[in-house]
Amino acid sequence: MSTDPSAFSAPPAVVLSNLSFTWPSGAELLTRINVAFTAGSTGLVGANGSGKSTLLRLIAGRLTPTSGSVSVRGTVASAPQDLGLRSADTVGDLLGVRSRIDAVRAVENGSCDPSLFDLIADDWDVERRAEGALAEAGLDGLDVDRPVGTVSGGEAVRVGLAGLRMTDHRITLLDEPTNSLDRYSRSAVYEAIRTWSGTLIVVSHDVRLLDSMDRTADLHDGTLSTFGGGWSDYRAQLADGQHAAERALRSAEETLKVERRQRAVAEVALARRQRYARTDFDIKRRPKSIMQTRRMQAQVSAGKLRRRLDSRVDAARSAVDDRADSVRRDDRIRVDLPSPGVPAGRRLAEFTSCRGETFELWGAERVGVIGPNGVGKTTLISMLADGSPHGRAMRSTAVMARAHTDRIGCVPQLRDLRADAESVLDVVSATSPNASPDRIRARLARFLLRGDAVHQAVGSLSGGERLRVLLATVLLSDPPNQLLLLDEPTNDLDSSSVDALVDALTGYGGGLVVATHDDALLKRLAVGTVLELDGDGFRVRRVRD
Structure with a gap:
C-alpha cells in the first residue's frame, strides 16, 4: 500500500x-x-x-x-x-x-x-x-x-x-x-x-x-x-510464539510434577514421624509432659511444612494454567459424511451447450466449473439445483444443465437461507425431520455450533457461521444427498475450516459439482473433470492425477 x-x-x-x-x-x-x-x-x-x-x-x-x-x-x-x-x-x-x-x-x-x-x-x-x-x-x-x-x-x-x-x-x-x-x-x-x-x-x-x-x-x-507485516510474517511470528509457549507449558508441567512428588514424599515422612511419636508415647519412653510438648511441636511443624508445600504446588499449578492460556487449541469442523449409496453406473447430471458440447456426470464423479465472473457458473449451479436459472438470463441458454436425481444438496454463492428469523436448530432440523433434537445438536457441534449458539437466529450470524449452517443442512441431510453442488464454498471460511471441508468431502461417495476460482481447492478435492465456461459454451478438460 x-x-x-x-x-x-x-x-x-x-x-x-x-x-x-x-x-x-x-x-x-x-x-x-x-x-x-x-x-x-x-x-x-x-x-x-x-x-x-x-x-x-x-x-x-x-x-x-x-x-x-x-x-x-x-x-x-x-x-x-x-x-x-x-x-x-x-x-x-x-x-x-x-x-x-x-x-x-x-x-x-x-x-x-x-x-x-x-x-x-x-x-x-x-x-x-x-x-x-x-x-x-x-x-x-x-x-x-x-x-x-x-x-x-x-x-x-x-x-x-x-x-x-x-x-x-x-x-x-x-x-x-x-x-x-x-x-x-x-x-x-x-x-x-x-x-x-x-x-x-x-x-x-x-x-x-x-x-x-x-x-x-x-x-x-x-x-x-x-x-x-502481512500474513506470512504474522504466521511466522505466531509460530515462534506458540513454540515458546508450548516449551514454557511443558516446563511448568514438569515443575508441577516435581512439586506434587515432593509433597507426596513429605506426607510419607510426616506419617512416619507421627507413627514413631505414637509408639514413643505408648511405651512411655519419656515423661508425659515432654512427650505432649514434642507432639504439639511436631504438629505445628507438620502444618507449616504442609502449607509451604501446598503453596508451592498451587503456584506450580497456577503457572501451568497461565502457560496453557498462551497455547492455542483451535477448534475445527469434524464431519463424517453418511454414504449416499450412488452406484458407478448411475447418471446424476448432464450438461449441453448451444455449440453442441455435451457432458454427463456418472456416479461419484467430481466436476469443477471455472470461468471469469459473469460467465454463468452460478446460473449453471442453480439450474442443477432447481431447474431455474438465476443471474444473467441472457447467458442462461448458452449452457443448459439438468439433474437426474432429486436428492440434491446445494451451497449457493449467496448464503441466503431464507429463514433469517429462525434458529440454527430449526433450520437444520428441517432437513432431517426424523432426527431427534439431541442428535441434531450433536451434529451441529461438529460444525462448532454448540450450546446457546444453536438457538441464535440465522440472520444474526457472521458469514462464516452462516456458511457452516448451510453446510450442516446440506452435508447432514437425511436421506443423504446423491449430488452436491458447491458455489464458491470457501468464501468466508477460515483456513482450518477449509481443511475440514476438504477432509469431509474426501470420503463423500456421491457426485460433486464445484464452481470456484480456487484451483488449489479443485486439486485438493481430487476433481477429475473441469468444465471451462466461456460465455457461449464450455470446454471439457480432464485433470491428470
Missing part, C-alpha cells in the same frame, strides 16, 4: 479503549481490547465467529460497545459481506450515488424541488463519475440502473469497491472484498488496495491479499493482538 511516510507519525485514525462487547444473550465476544489503527493497511484475521465483522461494525458506529469506547478521527466508509445479497438494489445503490443520480434526472425533467438541489449540491456530473468509476473497475458499460440480482456476486463486490473509491473517507473498512472474484478481478482489487489512501482495515481469508498488508491484527478468544 502506498502512503506518505509522515502519515505513520500522525495521530491514529481509530482507537479502541478497553473495548468489550457482549451479546444480549450474555455471551461475551470481545474483551477489553486496546488497539490503535494508524495510516496504512491492516489485515484483520481470526477464526469464523471470532467477531471480526462485529468489530468492523463497532468501528463504523453501527453497534455500541458493552463497555469501553471507539474513537475515530475522520469519516468511515465500509463495504459489508452481503453486497451480492442485495438483489433489490441497483448498481447505483451499491455505488452509493442512486439518490443523487435520481435527483439530477428529476431536475433535468423539470422538477424545481429545493430539496433536490440541496441533495445534488455541486455534483451534477455524478452519473458520468459513476460510469468512470465502473470503467476503472473493469466494469465498463454496466448500467447504473441495473438490478444487483442480475449481476454476478463478483461483479457486485467490484461495484461496491468502485463506490468506495469515489468517496474521500479517511477510514475504510472492507469485509472479505475478494470473495467470488476471478483472477482478473482479484488482481484489480489487489492493485486498488495497494494504492488506497488513508487507514484501511480489511477482514479476509485471502492469503495473497493479507500478505500485502502493512500490519496484521489477530482476533482470538475475544482479544486482539497486532503484528508487523
Whole structure:
C-alpha cells in the first residue's frame, strides 16, 4: 500500500479503549481490547465467529460497545459481506450515488424541488463519475440502473469497491472484498488496495491479499493482538510464539510434577514421624509432659511444612494454567459424511451447450466449473439445483444443465437461507425431520455450533457461521444427498475450516459439482473433470492425477 511516510507519525485514525462487547444473550465476544489503527493497511484475521465483522461494525458506529469506547478521527466508509445479497438494489445503490443520480434526472425533467438541489449540491456530473468509476473497475458499460440480482456476486463486490473509491473517507473498512472474484478481478482489487489512501482495515481469508498488508491484527478468544507485516510474517511470528509457549507449558508441567512428588514424599515422612511419636508415647519412653510438648511441636511443624508445600504446588499449578492460556487449541469442523449409496453406473447430471458440447456426470464423479465472473457458473449451479436459472438470463441458454436425481444438496454463492428469523436448530432440523433434537445438536457441534449458539437466529450470524449452517443442512441431510453442488464454498471460511471441508468431502461417495476460482481447492478435492465456461459454451478438460 502506498502512503506518505509522515502519515505513520500522525495521530491514529481509530482507537479502541478497553473495548468489550457482549451479546444480549450474555455471551461475551470481545474483551477489553486496546488497539490503535494508524495510516496504512491492516489485515484483520481470526477464526469464523471470532467477531471480526462485529468489530468492523463497532468501528463504523453501527453497534455500541458493552463497555469501553471507539474513537475515530475522520469519516468511515465500509463495504459489508452481503453486497451480492442485495438483489433489490441497483448498481447505483451499491455505488452509493442512486439518490443523487435520481435527483439530477428529476431536475433535468423539470422538477424545481429545493430539496433536490440541496441533495445534488455541486455534483451534477455524478452519473458520468459513476460510469468512470465502473470503467476503472473493469466494469465498463454496466448500467447504473441495473438490478444487483442480475449481476454476478463478483461483479457486485467490484461495484461496491468502485463506490468506495469515489468517496474521500479517511477510514475504510472492507469485509472479505475478494470473495467470488476471478483472477482478473482479484488482481484489480489487489492493485486498488495497494494504492488506497488513508487507514484501511480489511477482514479476509485471502492469503495473497493479507500478505500485502502493512500490519496484521489477530482476533482470538475475544482479544486482539497486532503484528508487523502481512500474513506470512504474522504466521511466522505466531509460530515462534506458540513454540515458546508450548516449551514454557511443558516446563511448568514438569515443575508441577516435581512439586506434587515432593509433597507426596513429605506426607510419607510426616506419617512416619507421627507413627514413631505414637509408639514413643505408648511405651512411655519419656515423661508425659515432654512427650505432649514434642507432639504439639511436631504438629505445628507438620502444618507449616504442609502449607509451604501446598503453596508451592498451587503456584506450580497456577503457572501451568497461565502457560496453557498462551497455547492455542483451535477448534475445527469434524464431519463424517453418511454414504449416499450412488452406484458407478448411475447418471446424476448432464450438461449441453448451444455449440453442441455435451457432458454427463456418472456416479461419484467430481466436476469443477471455472470461468471469469459473469460467465454463468452460478446460473449453471442453480439450474442443477432447481431447474431455474438465476443471474444473467441472457447467458442462461448458452449452457443448459439438468439433474437426474432429486436428492440434491446445494451451497449457493449467496448464503441466503431464507429463514433469517429462525434458529440454527430449526433450520437444520428441517432437513432431517426424523432426527431427534439431541442428535441434531450433536451434529451441529461438529460444525462448532454448540450450546446457546444453536438457538441464535440465522440472520444474526457472521458469514462464516452462516456458511457452516448451510453446510450442516446440506452435508447432514437425511436421506443423504446423491449430488452436491458447491458455489464458491470457501468464501468466508477460515483456513482450518477449509481443511475440514476438504477432509469431509474426501470420503463423500456421491457426485460433486464445484464452481470456484480456487484451483488449489479443485486439486485438493481430487476433481477429475473441469468444465471451462466461456460465455457461449464450455470446454471439457480432464485433470491428470
